[in-house]
Structure formats: structure tokens, C-alpha cells
Amino acid sequence: xxxxxxxxxxxxxxxxxxxxxxxxxxxxxxxxxxxxxxxxxxxxxxxxxxxxxxxxxxxxxxxxxxxxxxxxxxxxxxxxxxxxxxxxxxxxxxxxxxxxxxxxxxxxxxxxxxxxxxxxxxxxxxxxxxxxxxxxxxxxxxxxxxxxxxxxxxxxxxxxxxxxxxxxxxxxxxxxxxxxxxxxxxxxxxxxxxxxxxxxxxxxxxxxxxxxxxxxxxxxxxxxxxxxxxxxxxxxxxxxxxxxxxxxxxxxxxxxxxxxxxxxxxxxxxxxxxxxxxxxxxxxxxxxxxxxxxxxxxxxxxxxxxxxxxxxxxxxxxxxxxxxxxxxxxxxxxxxxxxxxxxxxxxxxxxxxxxxxxxxxx
Numbered sequence: 001x002x003x004x005x006x007x008x009x010x011x012x013x014x015x016x017x018x019x020x021x022x023x024x025x026x027x028x029x030x031x032x033x034x035x036x037x038x039x040x041x042x043x044x045x046x047x048x049x050x051x052x053x054x055x056x057x058x059x060x061x062x063x064x065x066x067x068x069x070x071x072x073x074x075x076x077x078x079x080x081x082x083x084x085x086x087x088x089x090x091x092x093x094x095x096x097x098x099x100x101x102x103x104x105x106x107x108x109x110x111x112x113x114x115x116x117x118x119x120x121x122x123x124x125x126x127x128x129x130x131x132x133x134x135x136x137x138x139x140x141x142x143x144x145x146x147x148x149x150x151x152x153x154x155x156x157x158x159x160x161x162x163x164x165x166x167x168x169x170x171x172x173x174x175x176x177x178x179x180x181x182x183x184x185x186x187x188x189x190x191x192x193x194x195x196x197x198x199x200x201x202x203x204x205x206x207x208x209x210x211x212x213x214x215x216x217x218x219x220x221x222x223x224x225x226x227x228x229x230x231x232x233x234x235x236x237x238x239x240x241x242x243x244x245x246x247x248x249x250x251x252x253x254x255x256x257x258x259x260x261x262x263x264x265x266x267x268x269x270x271x272x273x274x275x276x277x278x279x280x281x282x283x284x285x286x287x288x289x290x291x292x293x294x295x296x297x298x299x300x301x302x303x304x305x306x307x308x309x310x311x312x313x314x315x316x317x318x319x320x321x322x323x324x325x326x327x328x329x330x331x332x333x334x335x336x337x338x339x340x341x342x343x344x345x346x347x348x349x350x351x352x353x354x355x356x357x358x359x360x361x362x
Contacts, residue, residue, distance in 0.1 A: 049081065069270060084225050085222060109156065248317075249265050277306055319336055335348040
């Protein structure tokens, strides 16, 4: 009997797994539309992500000039989706401390002596200073640690006077705030279900708006990226692009604030691999910087606004960027090249000023 039940369970699991694998291989929104009603509830999240992959694949295919293989564009779509896929359900109280743990932490806190406080603050202050923040002493003054000690000791004294009722209210307040934060989180279980319901409603009411569907599918993938998700259109704020037709493709993403990063991929047969367009290995970076220092008097600097411009007839990829010094206001434009995105050769530079002339490095 046990063997029979086990066999049945294996068959059911295999069937569900097969159904999941089946639609994960479909990159036609038309075909996915046809089976949308048949998808069981616990597979809808994955199904709608596959719908977004298919939608993205079709948009890229219609937008790119070159006739790329479906395998390349499907892999590219998969890569973009995987980059943004952070939708995990949240266990509301998984990281919420118990009242007993709260009391234990409270007792440990009020048990700290003035000597403990002074030792801790001294270590923290000089640890920060050792990382290069010597300006802290100038900014805060020599008695900064003493001020910290006094403030911390006052807080400990006030905390030690709290009654059991006050501590209970404080814990309840923390717990309620934690619950509210998790409940409002994009990835909470309830909000995940709400997004799935929106998509179900879109299909059940037979709406026909590509923009609305695309927004809902991105919302299911990662709601916080709804406004910054890359889109294959030349006027998009975060576009998906052919950088060098048939060779290099890319997409732009928001790196936080006003920072936009471009993620590059090189095509190798039916595969794509990520590349960096600046020296990112220590020995290559040191070699590149040493070549620049022969011409530019800068000790510490970094590259910014780096853009892959084109590929010349000799197979060299030409790249431009801005040299930004760490301890200076002087900035420079630079042009450099690479054949393999491992070794980079500086070519020209000029001051970032109007009418400044380019100076050859090689």
C-alpha cells in the first residue's frame, strides 16, 4: 500500500513538474494566452514570469535591426528577467524577536558600565579613522568621544528606569511597526496574491492593452522596478539596444538615484556572455592606470560615463569615458580600445574643457 501511495505521489509530482517545464519553453505570447486558463494557482507566478520573458523576447525581436537567432534573443530575455527577479514571499515574523529576546537585549544594554561605553566608542571612532576618515577629528573636535560617551550613558540611565508595562508597550510598538512594514512590502504573500489577481482579471476581462499587460507582468516580477525596467525602444529611459549589430547587445538599468548603468553582452555563436568595458582585474587596472599616469598627473582616479562607441575594421572596440580624480577637480575625457575586453589600451585624452585638444597616448 505504501509503495502504491509513493508511486501515485511521484506520478503527480512528475505531472506538475512537466506542466511547469512545458510552459517555460514557450516564447510565444499567443501560445501562452491559449493555455492561461489551464494554469493552476500555485504555478501562476512562474507562468506570468514566462509570459514576460515571451513578451520581452517578441519586443526585442521586432525592435532589433539584425535577424538574430531565437536562441540568442531568448537567452537575452532570460538574462534580463533573472537580473530583476527578486519576488520572494516574505514570512511576516521570520526575523521578529520574541518578547523574551527583547528583554534579554534590554538587560544586556542597561548592564553596560561607563567603562564599557568608553571602550566601545573609542574602538569605533579609531576604526573609522583608520579607514581614512582623519577629517573626523577636525570636524568633530578632540572631545567627540567624550560627547558620545555622555549621550550613551544618559540613554542607558533612562532605559534602566523603564517599568515592565513600559517595556511591554515598547515591544508591542516595535512588533506592530515590523508587521506593518512587512505587510506593505512588495513581496509579502498577500501583495503577491493581489498582483496575480490583477493579471487574472486582465485575462478574464479580455482586455487588449500591451502597455497595461507589460506593466502588470513587470509588477509580478519585481514591483519596485516597474518604472525602471529596461524596455526595447530607442526612446525608453532604460533602453535595450544593439550596440554593435550582430556582436554586442546591452540594456540599461537604474543603479540608484540618477545613476544609470549599461550592462553589455557579447554574442558567441548561440550564446551570450557578459563583458565589462573597462579594466576590472587588478593587474590589468594597474597596467592601464600606469600608462595614463605617464601623461596625466593624477595619483588616484576612476573611470565614469564609460560607453562602448564602435568597432573598427581591425577588430578593435573603441570606448570613451571620463577620468575623475579622487582629490582634484581636474577631469579628462579619454578614448581607449580593447580586442578581448580583458586588456585595454589608452589612445587619447583631453581636458574636460571647451575646445580642448585631443592628445595621443600611443
